[in-house]
Amino acid sequence: MNEEVAAQIAAAYAALARSDFRAGVEQLQALAARHPETHAAQHACGAVMANLGGAAAAEPYLRRALALSPASAETRVALGLALLAQGNYAEGWPLHEARYDLPGARGKPDLPWPEWRGEPLEGRRLLVWPDEGLGDQIQFLRFVPVLQARGVEVVVCCTLSLARLFAVNTTAFVTPLTLKVDCPEPDLWTMSSFLPGRLGLTPETGPKPPYIRTPEVKQVPGARIGVMARGNPEHVNDRHRSLWPDLAERLTALPGAISLRPEDTGAGDMRETAEIVAGLDLVISVDTSVAHLAGAMGKPVWVLLPAIGLDWRWGLSGETTPWYPSARLFRQPRMNDWPGVVEAVEAALRA
Numbered sequence: 001m002n003e004e005v006a007a008q009i010a011a012a013y014a015a016l017a018r019s020d021f022r023a024g025v026e027q028l029q030a031l032a033a034r035h036p037e038t039h040a041a042q043h044a045c046g047a048v049m050a051n052l053g054g055a056a057a058a059e060p061y062l063r064r065a066l067a068l069s070p071a072s073a074e075t076r077v078a079l080g081l082a083l084l085a086q087g088n089y090a091e092g093w094p095l096h097e098a099r100y101d102l103p104g105a106r107g108k109p110d111l112p113w114p115e116w117r118g119e120p121l122e123g124r125r126l127l128v129w130p131d132e133g134l135g136d137q138i139q140f141l142r143f144v145p146v147l148q149a150r151g152v153e154v155v156v157c158c159t160l161s162l163a164r165l166f167a168v169n170t171t172a173f174v175t176p177l178t179l180k181v182d183c184p185e186p187d188l189w190t191m192s193s194f195l196p197g198r199l200g201l202t203p204e205t206g207p208k209p210p211y212i213r214t215p216e217v218k219q220v221p222g223a224r225i226g227v228m229a230r231g232n233p234e235h236v237n238d239r240h241r242s243l244w245p246d247l248a249e250r251l252t253a254l255p256g257a258i259s260l261r262p263e264d265t266g267a268g269d270m271r272e273t274a275e276i277v278a279g280l281d282l283v284i285s286v287d288t289s290v291a292h293l294a295g296a297m298g299k300p301v302w303v304l305l306p307a308i309g310l311d312w313r314w315g316l317s318g319e320t321t322p323w324y325p326s327a328r329l330f331r332q333p334r335m336n337d338w339p340g341v342v343e344a345v346e347a348a349l350r351a
Helices: 003-017 021-032 041-052 054-066 073-085 090-099 136-151 161-168 191-200 245-252 270-278 289-297 338-350
Strands: 125-131 153-159 173-176 188-191 226-228 258-259 281-288 301-305 327-331
Touching: 003 021, 021 041, 041 054, 041 073, 054 073, 073 090, 090 191, 125 258, 136 153, 136 161, 136 191, 136 226, 136 289, 153 161, 161 173, 161 270, 188 191, 191 226, 226 245, 226 289, 245 338, 270 289, 281 289, 289 301, 289 327, 301 338, 327 338
Parallel strands: 125 153, 125 188, 153 173, 226 258, 226 281, 281 301, 301 327
Antiparallel strands: none
16 A cells, blocks of 8 residues: 555544544545555445445445455455345355454354355254354344254354253254353354355345244333343444433333343343343344344344444345344434434334
């Protein structure tokens, strides 16, 4: 990267840091126009536009960047996310897998068995390894019955807090990810988020919710609405995806509303949270695991979405997602406009 390009990218990022989004994007677009043969200029422009909700407009820049540097893991991931957000799963899934090649990224597990690449599995045992967060593991659990219907014996490894919930929702062997994973010896393994790509499925062609159920329901006296206003503070986009404290209090103060944070409910794991969700009429959640849980249960769930760093699975526009038919999406009308989202939620409740 030459000094001029580096300086211009830095200046654009500085504008973005000041929340001057229009200036930052315009600077990057001008830079990309002046340097059509420079990977860094094309990538920076496309990646920023996609992160600000413009995946379709970002796609040409990212395709150009990938043509200039086919081995760039950063560009492969950015383009993959932009394509997934537009519903182009066939092309997006393989590119998305490059996130394990990013500098400083947590790599794939060092397992002693071959990785499954999509070859026939009938009569073999497959270990499904958890990747990313609890919500991702819930989202991709739906594909385990597809494997079983194809004659595959499945072992599901999951985060400890999901183990009891998964155990009552699949006939696969479930083992928690602890210091020692105890499971039958597999023939091959794969990451859980690789399942739809390897199986050639999309949310439209794969299994639909509800695929998470609870044998017990916990009724909280007077509770009709469950609110999850914050996600894991360690998440890379948490400062944009979590509600501001005053707005979180505003939602939990609604008639019949309770907080679904484990600190407030006393839930020891996700099965206990699911039992509480099962007794509610509605869940209102930011983009975190409780939104996936409610959607996987087929529970009405209103998902509150940021404009910055919008996750690919919620698409680019509209109030619905094919991943969770019971979900209604409330999107920020402008960058960082959480008050507008909460006002829309309150209006919808009144209606």
